[in-house]
Amino acid sequence: MFHALANPARFLRLMAVIRPWAAGVAIVGLAAGLGWGLLYSPPDYQQGETVRIMYIHVPAAWMGMFIYAAMAVASATALIWRHPVAELVAKASAPVGAVFTLICLLTGALWGKPMWGAWWVWDARLTSMLILFFIYLGYMALWEAFDDPARAGRAAAILALVGAVNLPIIKFSVDWWNTMHQPASVLTLAGPKIHPDILWPLLITALGAKGYYVWLLTLRVRAEILSRQARILRFAAATDRRAD
């Protein structure tokens, strides 16, 4: 099963089967979760209506981290088994993860203004997400830095793994730094327990976001495979012309 997926044509067929289901989960999940969260869930007793930013902010943060984990697994697969499609899965995931991380940062800033009175606070979680965003950008820049996609792919895979080892350490050090410099943040989701009326739309939105990621992934990996094929055909055509 695993090695069978190394065949791009077979992988494309599997993607085609998954795509409509992922699209369905994305559309239904995001519509239901966001609709419920933004329109029908109760406002928070402390934060009022601004708590609704959470229904976008928190799933985006989860996706930013989840997609990096997926990228690291795909990169390890690509390096260990020389799995050509895994490399493309990692490449196709990076921009999606970066944008989710950016959404998390932007909504965090929008949420910070009414809650903390400042657009940006060097809160441990916001800072960690900012660093994660930089790591995504570095990963994508490395992909673009080589003419040879095979070289770029394996260099980027090594970088993704180095980042994966380092991310927990960075997270820990930022938490440590934050407790040194700043008192505990005011942001608490109405205490440790979240009310089901808030939790359910949040979870449904998160599920929809996962479906959206898989949907985009099937499209982006297909585009990557097709553009690789186009590249090979172009080279072949150029060689033919020279041979004539």
Place this chain on the structure above:
Amino acid sequence: MSAFLAIVGRDLRLGFGAQGAMLTTLLFFVLAVSLFPLGVGPEPQILARIAAGVIWVAALLAAMLSLDRLFQTDQEDGTLDLLAQAPLPLGLVALAKTLAHWLTTGLPLSLIAPLLAILLQMDGAAIPVLLAALLLGTPSLSLIGAIGAALTLGAKRGAVLVPLLTLPLVIPVLIFGVGAVEAASYGLTAGPHLLLLGAFLAGALALSPFAIAGAIKLALE
């Protein structure tokens, strides 16, 4: 072992020579630190408050300066191909070159830092801790930086790319390095911060040779 030392010796001779990056790196470090009083004003309290952070950030940036040449010149003139053929495992070759990089950047930079700390009005008790923290932290910068240098071998805009890849990964070094100095200047124990810096170094020392060697192999294919 003799092959390891031979590589270190060769890179040191190159680094200390007229073509070497050691003096330039050191000058950059001193210059970058001395810009801060001009930027934020000469008030001793402010300078003393930011001294640790300024010195550490400048050290981070200075360590990035010569990184892109770490393997590139050797790749261009074919030395790297020969080193890869050597009986020494490629990871150890990488470690030898990284050690030479640290001896020509991290070490001199750490040794001159106490002087800059005095210029920035740092608390006297914190200065030995600053030296210890830099000596423990800068090798990690060289090790993680060498991964970035090896990954960008032959890349377009490699010189800009190395700091972009490396700086986010060395944030823990910055945090614990500054933490140690600040703890000491508040009269607290700097031990935990220094231990964490040491732990980071131990981890980097154990793991990064594999990543560097893997990346060099890619570049030589």
